[in-house]
Amino acid sequence: MNEAWNRFAQENGGDPVIVGVGANYLEVCRRAAASGDPEAPKALEALESVLEGRTQRALLEYACHSPSRVRWFAMTVEPFKRPEGGLVISHLDITRRRRAEDELEHEREELTHALRVTTLGELAASLAHEINQPLAAIVSNAHATRRLMESATLDRGEILLGLHDIADDAKRASEVVKHLRALFRKEHVDQQPLDINDVIREITRLLGKDLERKRIWLRLRLADDLPRVLGDVVQLQQVILNVVVNACEAMADDDLRDVSIETTRLDPGALEITVEDTGRGVEESELERIFDRFITSKAGGLGMGLSIGRSIIQAHGGRIWATRNKDRGLTMHIEIPCPGT
Numbered sequence: 001m002n003e004a005w006n007r008f009a010q011e012n013g014g015d016p017v018i019v020g021v022g023a024n025y026l027e028v029c030r031r032a033a034a035s036g037d038p039e040a041p042k043a044l045e046a047l048e049s050v051l052e053g054r055t056q057r058a059l060l061e062y063a064c065h066s067p068s069r070v071r072w073f074a075m076t077v078e079p080f081k082r083p084e085g086g087l088v089i090s091h092l093d094i095t096r097r098r099r100a101e102d103e104l105e106h107e108r109e110e111l112t113h114a115l116r117v118t119t120l121g122e123l124a125a126s127l128a129h130e131i132n133q134p135l136a137a138i139v140s141n142a143h144a145t146r147r148l149m150e151s152a153t154l155d156r157g158e159i160l161l162g163l164h165d166i167a168d169d170a171k172r173a174s175e176v177v178k179h180l181r182a183l184f185r186k187e188h189v190d191q192q193p194l195d196i197n198d199v200i201r202e203i204t205r206l207l208g209k210d211l212e213r214k215r216i217w218l219r220l221r222l223a224d225d226l227p228r229v230l231g232d233v234v235q236l237q238q239v240i241l242n243v244v245v246n247a248c249e250a251m252a253d254d255d256l257r258d259v260s261i262e263t264t265r266l267d268p269g270a271l272e273i274t275v276e277d278t279g280r281g282v283e284e285s286e287l288e289r290i291f292d293r294f295i296t297s298k299a300g301g302l303g304m305g306l307s308i309g310r311s312i313i314q315a316h317g318g319r320i321w322a323t324r325n326k327d328r329g330l331t332m333h334i335e336i337p338c339p340g341t
Contacts, residue, residue, distance in 0.1 A: 005019075005091070007286075008091055008093075020297055024066075026044075026048075026051075029043050029044045039062040039064075042060055043060060043075060046060045047087060047089070050077045050087055051085075051087060053078075056078075057076070057077065058076070058077040058078075059077075060074070060075045061074050061075075061094065062075065065326065071093065071095045072094045072098040073092060073094060074091070075091050075092075076090045076092070077089050077259060079144075098107050108308070108311065118175060126194060131177065132173040134169040134170070135173055137165070137169040138166050138173070141162050141166045141169065141248075142166060145159055145166070191230050191231050191232055191316075193228040193229070193230055194228055194230070194236065195226070196263060199237055199240065200220070200222065200240060200261055200273070201218045201222075202237065203240050204261070206241075207244060207245075207248075210248075211248070214252070215257060216258070216259055217258050218259060219258070219259070219261070220261050221260060221261070221263070222261075222262070222263045223263045223264055225265075226263060226271050226338075227265065227269070227271065227338035228338065229337070229339075230316075231316050232340050235315075235316075236312070238312070239312050239313060239334065240334075243275045243306075243309065243332045244275055246306070246332075247279060248277075248278025250277055250281070250329070250330065251278060251279040251280075251329075252280065257278065258277070258278045259275065259276070260275075261273070261274045261275050261276075262274045269338050269339070270318075270335055270337045271336055272334065272335045273334040273335075274332065274334075275332045276325065276329065276331040277329045277331075277333075278328055278329040279328070279329050279330065280329075281324055281325065281330045282322070282324070282326060282330060288321075291307055291320075292307060306320075315338075317336070318336040320333065321333050
């Protein structure tokens, strides 16, 4: 072993004697695994897999925790090409790279949230209607119930019916607020099994009044018995919301304004969402470029919606792409895997 190996051991609290010349590194890893070191079992598996010939090369990235900071290392294991066998093991400090990746991921999450808030801001009128509608129904039912109670002949059944309606409307308003809070939140949410049709219905419900105002005809063709996808509901809603809003804006100056959303089961183990519009579309040469950062046809647009949407779908193990329609408009395709199907 070289001087860099000894320096590596000293800088990370190790004893150069224990991992120095003459030491059995395989036994060092076995003792570390037995003592409860969380990274040691993975290192041990990498060593044994190459020793036993199950793999020709192993690469392992792991964190080394100390009281002052966390450092990251990449360990490479390769066979020692000599008659008696053995391993060649090297460690590379990748802390700066991992920190840069973490910072980039943090910036991406911040930008994703900013785009979500911007999109919802554009739909403020429709969202306000979603809240005002059940609140107005609550006020109306409350007045009607009060009049029933003030009448000469109390109708207990009518009063109870009015109170039930008030409770239902209050619950509906609460669900709208809860959903909006979820869309505005920034925190990470663990992936969970989702019915993609329910995700689409919720988005189209939020868009309902905005579509009416813009005189856009929306058609849903949702397949029955779709397998569930494993995902973050808020992130998937954001992608679909952005794609539908883009489709609507592409038809802003057109007489024909149709949008269709369709879900299809793919074999094996995947489903596809397509959003088709009758807008102006894009040239064939631009189909891939629209997913680049800062590419937008909107006045004042950020040009990040489809780029962020692609990163979200890829994080879910899927892919997103666009095709030109035969007559006019664009179709966005979103393919997502369905684990366990």
